[in-house]
Amino acid sequence: MTLSDLPALRTALLAWFDRAGRALPWRVGPEGRRDPYRVWVSEVLLQQTQVARGRMYFERFLEAFPTVQALADAPIEAVLKAWEGCGYYARARNLHRAAGVMAREGVPTTYDGWRALPGVGPYTAAAVASLACGEARAVNDGNVRRVLARLHGERQPTAAWVQARADELLDPTRPGACNEALMDLGATVCIPKAPKCGECPLRRWCVACQLGDPASFPAPKVRAAVREVRAVALLLGDAQEAVLERRAGSLLGGLMGLPTEVLEEGESEGDALTRLAARLGATVAGELGTVTHSMTHRRVTLTVYAGVGGPARSRVTEAALSRLDHKALALWEQRRASLFAPA
Numbered sequence: 590m591t592l593s594d595l596p597a598l599r600t601a602l603l604a605w606f607d608r609a610g611r612a613l614p615w616r617v618g619p620e621g622r623r624d625p626y627r628v629w630v631s632e633v634l635l636q637q638t639q640v641a642r643g644r645m646y647f648e649r650f651l652e653a654f655p656t657v658q659a660l661a662d663a664p665i666e667a668v669l670k671a672w673e674g675c676g677y678y679a680r681a682r683n684l685h686r687a688a689g690v691m692a693r694e695g696v697p698t699t700y701d702g703w704r705a706l707p708g709v710g711p712y713t714a715a716a717v718a719s720l721a722c723g724e725a726r727a728v729n730d731g732n733v734r735r736v737l738a739r740l741h742g743e744r745q746p747t748a749a750w751v752q753a754r755a756d757e758l759l760d761p762t763r764p765g766a767c768n769e770a771l772m773d774l775g776a777t778v779c780i781p782k783a784p785k786c787g788e789c790p791l792r793r794w795c796v797a798c799q800l801g802d803p804a805s806f807p808a809p810k811v812r813a814a815v816r817e818v819r820a821v822a823l824l825l826g827d828a829q830e831a832v833l834e835r836r837a838g839s840l841l842g843g844l845m846g847l848p849t850e851v852l853e854e855g856e857s858e859g860d861a862l863t864r865l866a867a868r869l870g871a872t873v874a875g876e877l878g879t880v881t882h883s884m885t886h887r888r889v890t891l892t893v894y895a896g897v898g899g900p901a902r903s904r905v906t907e908a909a910l911s912r913l914d915h916k917a918l919a920l921w922e923q924r925r926a927s928l929f930a931p932a
């Protein structure tokens with residue numbers, strides 16, 4: 590693969606995309622002139638979610654907030670509620686803040702304009718600028734990294750190396766299509782474990798394919814250790830109306846959820862539960878079960894108890910809850926009969 594191969598390689602990539610690119614709900618409008626709002630929301634969502642799940646969340650979010658103005662006008666609690674399940678709630682808060690800026694100052698039409706908005710990093714700005722504004726900006730995400738590492742036979746691609754390779758490959762006449770072609774190729778053909786090289790439009794230039802073991806490129810990243818967090822929660826009420834608290838600290842900070850205490854170093858579950866019940870002025874009735882939830886750097890094991898007493902209940906369906914809390918509340922339906930005899 591040399592620089593002189595680039596024109597033929599771009600042609601092959603774009604012809605493949607025109608034939609095999611995916612029809613996705615944010616790919617609305619002419620190439621390079623997509624609806625910037627849809628592109629922006631989808632890119633923020635897809636940073637933490639696979640396309641299959643992201644699609645569903647996207648439809649739900651767009652139904653709740655069809656335009657920048659609708660998002661800007663909404664109360665933050667409604668935005669968090671529509672973001673439920675998508676993780677990283679700071680992203681929903683930034684979407685809301687950025688929508689407020691756009692409602693006042695207009696929707697940016699350049700990379701630099703997008704980059705200046707709250708929560709918009711180089712990746713999102715490049716995606717929106719290329720897909721919605723036709724600006725020649727190359728995106729650099731996990732799929733692009735894998736495709737380019739294999740194409741060039743690079744085992745240890747740095748972020749700067751990937752950006753330089755993506756920049757040189759970008760077709761300045763169709764930057765948005767070129768970016769999405771690499772994303773789709775990475776998601777459907779040049780997949781992590783068993784790449785489908787027989788279907789790949791870039792096969793004749795691909796060094797990793799020629800070496801015979803494309804799946805070994807790039808070398809796996811050394812991951813930071815996952816921290817185990819143990820906590821206890823108290824369900825005071827039922828799955829419809831329960832005591833909810835705004836979480837602070839390490840456990841899903843900022844969202845509403847069941848009252849919880851994280852076990853301190855060396856602390857038993859019983860002691861943490863006593864601490865929790867005392868804080869709430871509640872009495873524990875029995876254990877509902879244990880749920881787990883994995884995030885990028887943390888795995889939470891939460892033992893959920895039912896109890897009586899304590900402060901006022903809130904309506905569960907009106908609050909934005911984490912997936913961990915939904916799992917905890919689901920235990921109520923499964924186990925309540927064993928704890929509380931029917932009246």
Ligand code: ADE
Pocket residue numbers: 613631632635636640769772773776
């Ligand atoms: N992943 C992130 N952004 C994407 C897009 N625009 N199309 C497909 N997959 C994506």
